[in-house]
Amino acid sequence: SVTEIRSGFAAIRGNIQSRDPIRTLSILSYPHSLHKVKSSDRCCITHHLFNFYVDKVFKHCKTEDSYVNRKISSIANSFLSVKRKLGQCHEQNKCMCGQESAEKFKQVLANYEGLNVTSAAMKSLGELDILLDWMEKSP
């Protein structure tokens, strides 16, 4: 669940963010913060972002620290279960994707592909609290 993701991330946040030396770029909030997204697009963007983390990010986040690696894999597992639930919403057409969410997600991918894959994956992982804060914000 999201609470498990939150507590898993809190345990390794300092470690992961210290591996990201690039202050001037953000995967999720550049150039526009997630917080500028219309509430009608929230479900679709959340669905896209969970797929993004599962398909592109976690697999490139290996560290030399076994404790951190264990935390990353438990976060990844929690993502998988939330992703499945979001997939069901998507299939039942309760998660409509508008123009804005397509644009926003395209920007996230562009930011991601603008860096080498390991840096991009580690930066994305370090931004999990940005995703969680936005998801848990009241609409």
Next chain:
Amino acid sequence: SGELHCSLPNPRNVHFESLNMKNVLHWSAPEGIGDGVLYRVKYSVYGVGKWIRKPECRNINRTWCDLSSETSDYEEQYYASVKAFLNGMCSDWMETTRFNPLTDTKIDPPMVSVSSTEKSISIILTAPEKWKRSPEGESISLLQVYPGLQYNVSVLNKKTRKRWFFSISNNTLVVPWLEPGTAYCVSAQIYVTTPLLHSGFSKEYCIATLKDKTA
């Protein structure tokens, strides 16, 4: 000003201390350096390309700098950095870790007000306000910032030393079926489930139930 020769020891332990989103940068003086050290401070919004100097914290000799105004948008994250100067020498810029006001602030306990009847006490809780630039500024309760905010309430019967705990989402609680003419003490704590945050317990507020008129 051109960069000087930077061989001065660095400021240490540069970090934010935040209470109700009043975000103050703190640091320790460089090791082994006496008086006369001056500091400069800059900050940046994570994901945005530039560092911004804080004029009010330019050439200061204290080891803190209030960046509440600059970090008041809690939907953003921040870095801050400090540099030391002494006798024409300087240190490196020393940075904080990434600061997220939403998850990294501490929260004050709620304000507690109590009233009583013969057999019950009523408790009203008020969450603290988010830091604001000036007293005239708009008041934002932390309840608005943290939709998942709850209260843990402790009620102690001073005679029997029996204690009850309640966990409530709204800000009022009526505790019924109490003993008339008895003192009860109430203390409360704020508890946010996600992100995981909690305040300390407030001090105790004691009140006596009214005496039983029929006795």
